[in-house]
Amino acid sequence: MTPFPASEFAARTARAQAGMAAAGLSALLLTTEPEIRYYTGFLTRFWESPSRPWFVVVPAEGPPIAVIPAIGAHLMGQSWIRDIRTFAAPAPDESALALLALTLREEVPPGGLIGLPDGAETHVRLPFSDWAVLQDLTLRRRFVGDGGLVARLRQAKSAAEIDRIATACAIAGRAFARVPEIAGAGVPLDQVFRGFQGLCLGEGADWVAYLAGGAGPGGYGDVISPATARPLAPGDVLMLDTGVVHGGYYSDFDRNFSVGPPGAEVAEAHETLIAASRAAKAIAHPGTTHAELFHAMHSLTSGGTPGANTGRIGHGLGMELTEGPSLLPWETASLRPGMVITLEPVIELSPGRIMVHEEVIAIEEDGARWLSNPAPPQIAVLS
């Protein structure tokens, strides 16, 4: 796959710097995978290893500066970043923090503010004690939250980003269409999970970052469990919810299957879930509030508790499986062009027995476009 051009990252950096100027920030300090990748293009699964810190500093002007372990220099050197400062890691001393602090002292005047990504979906990827050391070493500069600046900018995707998400969704869609090849009565759920991940890879996923789901008679207990070895049985509803990765961008949607003919309750619940996601898609355009999307779905599915403990019924999607915004009844913020949103209505059929459906849409100037190929009202049937 062709990497994004440097102009993509330069545009992101310029938008961040405009926001930083408005907020009085002299620099941004990035410490986590999606934040660093968003401004550099640095894509590696090596973040699975928690042993080394990684830093990128976005200065008030000019391109970002990478302050990273030497093991990453070769790969970062293939990005648009030219100022790459490396430290030995792991190491017994504070040389990594010292190099970072030196960089921050160069870019931020005494008394200046260093912004850290803040709000939902963020954390500072540093050991507890190192964080105190870094504050000491930066001398008269102060760390403050960025007020959600980085998250807000990431919410509005470029056309190039949406293309990757659409491709990831298409890959997952083709894999879902092939579920009858690997699942049916008598097949243990863990074997279904393995087989489904194989289908995703076969259809072109770079990797399968997420697979959860459930199976049970007439519904399932939750949507986050790993698979058990219990064989599928007639009357089960099987749900698979996957995040496949293509070029660093995620899909996130699910599909439900009835093992054998569905009962009336399951068939009707599925039709309702499909109607709910379609109702939300129909009103989705720039200006629609997140709460309006919530209510468009919840008004159709509200037999159970709101969100049936999921706490929201949809969210942003892109470089991570879940991003802001959250579709919640009190969210008065509005959709903006370029947002990619999952619509994830849930029905609680009885206490501890739910069905969840999920689709993906992109917000365009005049409405919304499906990125997932939307499921039909009739639940798919496995033999």
Next chain:
Amino acid sequence: MTPFPASEFAARTARAQAGMAAAGLSALLLTTEPEIRYYTGFLTRFWESPSRPWFVVVPAEGPPIAVIPAIGAHLMGQSWIRDIRTFAAPAPDESALALLALTLREEVPPGGLIGLPDGAETHVRLPFSDWAVLQDLTLRRRFVGDGGLVARLRQAKSAAEIDRIATACAIAGRAFARVPEIAGAGVPLDQVFRGFQGLCLGEGADWVAYLAGGAGPGGYGDVISPATARPLAPGDVLMLDTGVVHGGYYSDFDRNFSVGPPGAEVAEAHETLIAASRAAKAIAHPGTTHAELFHAMHSLTSGGTPGANTGRIGHGLGMELTEGPSLLPWETASLRPGMVITLEPVIELSPGRIMVHEEVIAIEEDGARWLSNPAPPQIAVLS
């Protein structure tokens, strides 16, 4: 797979509480996936979603307390944890932090210390601003680092844990043996990566959490890159380094392959790498220092820079792809029974062209046992 019995988690908790008492900690606050899973058994891929905080409090006495989003209650309810307190999430207010603070105030007297896992491989999984709010809400309790207590306890694995790692390694080993089915001259590297992940699933991996590698004429540039679409060519050395997951435990080792007959330099380098890992395994027993393992390998491979920018040549392995300890020349700490260690010697053949080999051993009372089936000195050849 059978879950660990409650006695496994009770023993872990008792060991933590002994360490807490010695360190004067009234509670431990856990916020990350491996820490929470270690004390509860809570296993889900849902951590891929960064949108919600999760907390477990280990009190001075008695079982841990889960303070988690409602979406996790069903799955946590299947663990040995009985005290499960849930909050709505995502939410616009501080109710999650308030519930956590209430729990901490119950368990920790005013003036008491709350330990946070600290040191390499740790972070506090909370947004920047939430961390300040939590400190305010806990009223006269102080957060301190745990001095590496949690990490140190996790380093010595139980027999049940080592069994899972051994199974993960066996799965990866069977997949490596089948690489000739999916790789050879003319096959694009990204297709090799997809095919290899499929083999891992086919051999029984729950999921493939990590795959990196490289391919290039006579060696590769780094060990953390994702795949490109470049086809393998005769003379290439292909390296695949994978972390497959079985029951929540990882493998982590690699294999090298020569596309067509290897040149003398590559053949010799491979033999040297194998000799290095065997030399380290031969001296590995309780009491051997991490530095001694380092030097056992490095004395054979030291044509290049120490560690050729990887910064260490081996590390702990278990619930994460990489854990402490690190095999570094200055690490005077010693191996202990139950440690699982990767041996990862590297040779720099020329600037920017390296070969890396990796095996996994478990430290037993009287020596070390291979968990990976060790590679022979002769590099495997693909047609």
